[in-house]
Amino acid sequence: MASEAPSAKRPRCDDFAEPNEISKSRFWFDDGNIILQAENTQYKVHRSLLANQSVVFRDMFSMPQPANPDPVVDACPVVPLSDKAADIEHVLSLFYDNFKAHDMREHMPFPLLAAILRIGKKYQIDHLQNEGLHRLRKEFPTDFAYWNENCVEVVAIKSLGDHLEAIINLAHELSVQSILPALYICYLSAVKMDDILYGTKDIDGVSIRLNEEAARQCLKGRNRLILELFNLTKKWFSTPGIIPSPSCERIMLSLLW
Numbered sequence: 711m712a713s714e715a716p717s718a719k720r721p722r723c724d725d726f727a728e729p730n731e732i733s734k735s736r737f738w739f740d741d742g743n744i745i746l747q748a749e750n751t752q753y754k755v756h757r758s759l760l761a762n763q764s765v766v767f768r769d770m771f772s773m774p775q776p777a778n779p780d781p782v783v784d785a786c787p788v789v790p791l792s793d794k795a796a797d798i799e800h801v802l803s804l805f806y807d808n809f810k811a812h813d814m815r816e817h818m819p820f821p822l823l824a825a826i827l828r829i830g831k832k833y834q835i836d837h838l839q840n841e842g843l844h845r846l847r848k849e850f851p852t853d854f855a856y857w858n859e860n861c862v863e864v865v866a867i868k869s870l871g872d873h874l875e876a877i878i879n880l881a882h883e884l885s886v887q888s889i890l891p892a893l894y895i896c897y898l899s900a901v902k903m904d905d906i907l908y909g910t911k912d913i914d915g916v917s918i919r920l921n922e923e924a925a926r927q928c929l930k931g932r933n934r935l936i937l938e939l940f941n942l943t944k945k946w947f948s949t950p951g952i953i954p955s956p957s958c959e960r961i962m963l964s965l966l967w
Contacts, residue, residue: 735795737802744771745788751795754786759805765834793829800825801838818845820873824880831884843886846877850889850896857892871900872913878924890927898932906932 735753742754760767770789779787791798800822803811812822823842830839849867851857867873874897881889901910906928909919920928 735799735802737799737806743786745783745786746791746798747788748791748793748795748798751798752783752788753798753802754784755802763805763835765836767833793832796821797825797829801829801835804838814841817868819868820876823867824876827880827884846881846886846889850892852888852892854892869913874900875910875918875920876912879918879921882921882924894928894931898928898935903929903932
């Protein structure tokens with residue numbers, strides 16, 4: 711009897727796909743009594759610490775809990791979170807590692823800044839959110855005179871120039887509108903029009919692009935700045951008092967034309 715011919719159908723990719731494996735974070739304490747899960751990472755931590763830091767977690771834990779919670783890992787209920795695992799890792803590091811890992815007197819890496827702003831706002835961890843907002847407002851104040859006097863000395867955010875697009879998107883995401891004028895000026899002074907339209911790559915080589923509203927505002931602002939600079943330059947020719955000597959005028963002309 712002839713052997714059965716193999717199926718002509720191609721196997722689907724998901725026939726061989728394995729389910730995403732859940733990994734344990736380094737924040738996995740033997741005496742922990744709650745497990746947080748963000749993406750594919752779990753954290754076995756302490757209810758009391760979370761409740762002490764966050765209004766949202768405090769309210770959650772104060773509610774009556776089911777007698778047989780599901781799912782359970784290591785006899786602890788699992789709380790699924792919609793946040794990025796990296797953000798949760800950063801915030802738990804602040805809670806557990808504290809000054810061993812983070813010197814809050816120094817400039818802060820952008821990933822940590824983004825994490826404390828997002829998690830601080832979502833879970834009502836006020837001291838984290840306030841710290842993040844303080845650093846943003848210190849870098850991008852609403853008072854031009856203060857900004858002009860202190861822009862060189864400010865070190866609130868590490869490698870600031872490498873993260874301008876990401877900071878703009880974060881400000882829109884979290885509705886931190888007050889920093890946008892100064893932030894837009896910093897951004898526009900550092901990029902070309904193609905960067906606004908098509909995006910750039912961050913220091914890790916990952917493509918990043920402004921959100922649609924930010925890109926529209928930056929294009930409008932860029933055009934207005936160019937026009938204002940052009941009008942200012944024209945005034946140099948018609949206002950002798952601004953250029954006090956013929957030599958200054960000759961140097962200016964050689965630079966501009």
